[in-house]
């Protein structure tokens with residue numbers, strides 16, 4: 408598979424006094440065309456900040472401080488706003504946790520979906536209307552003509568998220584960034600939206616980056632996963648390896664936090680303690696204070712990246728033991 412998105416040594420910070428506090432430190436990963444890539448970790452570890460930086464939609468004073476984000480031969484970290492505008496939508500679509508943030512309360516849903524075609528070639532008004540109704544059918548909105556004429560507050564939560572997905576997909580992006588797209592929804596609706604995203608990804612051949620704090624969601628949806636902790640990727644692996652042979656103690660703790668017999672729909676409560684405040688990270692491994700495998704070297708310097716034979720790797724001096732490869736089938 409061809410590389411579609413390469414995040415290369417990305418750093419994101421906010422100014423504080425005369426210093427910069429690093430929210431994300433040195434994050435690198437690659438998403439291949441058509442694959443589903445998960446980013447998982449506890450609240451505050453930098454997942455949203457990382458994917459918002461990809462399309463330069465950081466909030467407040469957060470800024471990219473180093474690194475590159477390559478998509479289609481363009482470094483989005485350096486691109487001008489005009490170039491970003493054409494990439495947002497037609498190259499990369501985005502779905503947020505709360506569909507209301509993506510929807511304008513005073514415009515009809517149909518108008519907002521069709522709006523995404525504004526930068527997309529010379530379509531007539533009739534063609535735009537037809538494409539809008541088609542996108543609504545694609546995301547499973549019932550009675551598209553009626554819903555197109557409705558305002559966001561007239562829809563259910565699940566219908567709003569379907570409408571937000573239609574907005575993200577109308578210009579046929581090759582990559583969809585989804586930031587906790589099911590967290591704000593009822594459990595039964597969560598499963599439907601996840602199925603919809605997986606189904607659309609394979610039908611449309613686009614890649615998906617799915618940010619979640621729920622490893623059950625990752626298990627159902629992703630080909631590969633990055634585990635983030637305190638602004639860094641601490642482990643990356645194909646999905647099967649992460650569940651069968653986790654190496655980083657933080658990944659092990661995340662897996663142990665999923666209640667037996669139920670791998671979906673539960674927030675992570677991995678282990679006692681909290682991740683460090685980004686303004687006061689320790690000089691060694693950020694996870695050391697909570698780590699059962701901690702030794703004195705962990706507190707001296709942050710561990711580098713150890714590549715794994717099966718793809719991916721981990722950043723830990725004292726990882727969990729590797730089991731023999733489980734045969735496929």
Ligand SMILES: Nc1ncnc2c1ncn2[C@@H]1O[C@H](COP(=O)(O)OP(=O)(O)OP(=O)(O)O)[C@@H](O)[C@H]1O
Nearest residue numbers: 421430449450451452453454455456466467468469
């Ligand atoms: N614009 C900003 N200004 C200041 N701090 C920020 C900003 N954006 C994010 N942060 C901080 O950066 C850290 C990472 O936040 P981020 O939202 O990326 O984490 P997350 O893993 O996505 O968590 P959640 O699941 O809660 O969204 C947190 O400590 C957060 O408070």
